[in-house]
Amino acid sequence: MIQTAARPRRLSPADVRARLGEPEEMIKAKIQDRIDAHFHRFIAHSPFLTMATADAAGRADCSPRGDYPGFVKVLDAHTLAIPDRPGNKIADSFRNLAENDGIGLVFLIPGLPEMLRVNGSAYPTDDADVLARMRTEAREPELALVVDVAEAYFHCGRALLRSRLWDPASQALADEIPSAGEMVAAQSGLDIAPDDINDALQEAYRKLY
Amino acid sequence: MQHTVVDRIEKIAEDTVALHLRGTSGPLAPWEPGAHIDLALPNWLTRQYSLCGDPADRDSYRVAVRHERLSRGGSEYVHRFLRRGRALDVSLPRNHFPLVPAPGYLFLAGGIGITALLPMLRAPAAAGVPASLVYVGRSAGAMPFAEELRASYGERVRIVATREEGRPDLAALAAESAPGTLVYCCGPDAMLAAAEAAFPAERLRAERFRPAHRTFGPDTEFEAVCARSARTVRVAADDSLLDALAHAGYPLPSGCREGVCGSCALTVLDGEPDHRDDIGAPEGRMYACVSRARSARLVLDL
Numbered sequence: 001m002i003q004t005a006a007r008p009r010r011l012s013p014a015d016v017r018a019r020l021g022e023p024e025e026m027i028k029a030k031i032q033d034r035i036d037a038h039f040h041r042f043i044a045h046s047p048f049l050t051m052a053t054a055d056a057a058g059r060a061d062c063s064p065r066g067d068y069p070g071f072v073k074v075l076d077a078h079t080l081a082i083p084d085r086p087g088n089k090i091a092d093s094f095r096n097l098a099e100n101d102g103i104g105l106v107f108l109i110p111g112l113p114e115m116l117r118v119n120g121s122a123y124p125t126d127d128a129d130v131l132a133r134m135r136t137e138a139r140e141p142e143l144a145l146v147v148d149v150a151e152a153y154f155h156c157g158r159a160l161l162r163s164r165l166w167d168p169a170s171q172a173l174a175d176e177i178p179s180a181g182e183m184v185a186a187q188s189g190l191d192i193a194p195d196d197i198n199d200a201l202q203e204a205y206r207k208l209y
Numbered sequence: 210m211q212h213t214v215v216d217r218i219e220k221i222a223e224d225t226v227a228l229h230l231r232g233t234s235g236p237l238a239p240w241e242p243g244a245h246i247d248l249a250l251p252n253w254l255t256r257q258y259s260l261c262g263d264p265a266d267r268d269s270y271r272v273a274v275r276h277e278r279l280s281r282g283g284s285e286y287v288h289r290f291l292r293r294g295r296a297l298d299v300s301l302p303r304n305h306f307p308l309v310p311a312p313g314y315l316f317l318a319g320g321i322g323i324t325a326l327l328p329m330l331r332a333p334a335a336a337g338v339p340a341s342l343v344y345v346g347r348s349a350g351a352m353p354f355a356e357e358l359r360a361s362y363g364e365r366v367r368i369v370a371t372r373e374e375g376r377p378d379l380a381a382l383a384a385e386s387a388p389g390t391l392v393y394c395c396g397p398d399a400m401l402a403a404a405e406a407a408f409p410a411e412r413l414r415a416e417r418f419r420p421a422h423r424t425f426g427p428d429t430e431f432e433a434v435c436a437r438s439a440r441t442v443r444v445a446a447d448d449s450l451l452d453a454l455a456h457a458g459y460p461l462p463s464g465c466r467e468g469v470c471g472s473c474a475l476t477v478l479d480g481e482p483d484h485r486d487d488i489g490a491p492e493g494r495m496y497a498c499v500s501r502a503r504s505a506r507l508v509l510d511l
Contacts, residue, residue, distance in 0.1 A: 045290075
C-alpha cells in the first residue's frame, strides 16, 4: 500500500459546513416524521436495507437485511417491523440496541437510484401478530425489531448513479474477487481447503429461512 | 403461466376487492367451478385465489381478495399497491374442489370462502337440481357478492350476518337436508370444524384457504428414489422434499410452500407418504412442499 506522509488532517464541523454550504430549504422540508403512502409503497417494494446501530459508547455497526420486497412491515404511520431471519447469530444489532436504541436504515429498490432513509429508535419483540405477518415458507422468524420512526426521507440517486450499482455490466466486478472460501481460508491462517468452505456456504445458502 | 393485465380493481365489500384480469396472450384456459389460480404478484409472492367469475368468459378471470388483518404481503399488496394496467402472470387453473354429480347440494360459505362456491350455484340451478347456499359473514357490509347472489338465486340463498344473528346451527341444517345431499364448505377454520362435526365425512367437501393448525410427528430423514432417472435423493430431517429435489436437479413448480395450493404435486409409485397438506392428496399423489415419508424411502415418478 502507498504510505501517506502523515495522517490526513481532521476538519472541524464548522470547516465542513463552510465547505459544503447550507442545505436548501427544499431539502430540509423533505424530511417527514411519518411513513406516508409514498414511503409505504417504497418499503413494500424494497427487498434490501442496511441497518446502522451503535453501542452506549457510540461504537458503530452497520448490517444488511434482505428478503422479498415488503419484508419490512409498516405497522402504522410511525412504526415499522423488521424480521430477524437466521444469520450469523452474532446479534450485534440487538446488543447495540439494548444499550442505545438509535437506529438508521437505508432502503434500496433494485433499478431505482433514489433510496429511502428512516431514522428512529428500535427494540426487539416476539409479538405473535407481528411475527405472523413475517411467516415465509411455513416458518416465522424468532424475533423482529420494532422501529419507532422519527424521520423518513428520500435520498437522492447520485450515489447510486455514480456507483452504477444497477447497471448489469457492473456485475463483472464480482469476477475480480476471490471466492469467499479462498479469502476466509487465507485470513484464518488455518489449513482449510477453500472449496470446503465454499461447499459449506452453498449448503447454508440452500436454507434461507 | 398465462399473461394477464389488471383490467379493473373494484371494491366489492369492506376489506374486499375484485380483480378483473384480462388475458393478453389469447383466450384464457378454461376452468370449472371450484378452481383456483396462482397470482404471481410484483413483490415476488405467489398467492392462490378461487376463480369467481363466469366460466364461459375466456377473455378474463375474476378473483376476490380480502385484506387480511395479518397480511404477510399478499392481500396487502393487492389492496394497497396493485394498480390497474399492471401485467400479472397467473397459473393455469387447478381444481381440488370440483363439483361432482349429486341429487342435491348444500353450499356453506364463510366470509371470503364465498368465492370458491359462487360459480357452483349456476349449474344445479340451471338443471333444476336442488341447491341452496348458506353464506355466513360478520356483517352484511363485509360480505361480497351478497346482492349478486340474492338477485340471481333468490330463495336458494340464506345470508347470515353473525353480528346480528349469531352463527347458523349446522346440526339443524344437517337434520333438514335430504339424504344424498352433498355439502360443499369453504370458510375459516371454525366453520370447517363445525361442518365436520355436523355432516358425515362422505357427504362433506371442504376447502381451506389457510393451513389448518395441526401437529405432526418429528421430521425424519428419508430417501426419495427418482424412478425414471434411477437416482436417489436424500431428504435430511431439516430439509423439505421440495427443496431436496430442487437441489438435486429436479426443480418442481411451487406456490404457497405450505400445503394449500397444490402446485408441487408428485406421483408416488411406492412407499408410504406422510401427507401433511390441506388439500387431501389423491391416491398415488403427494405434495412435496410439506409432505414427508412414513417409510424409509419413497419411489417417485421423476
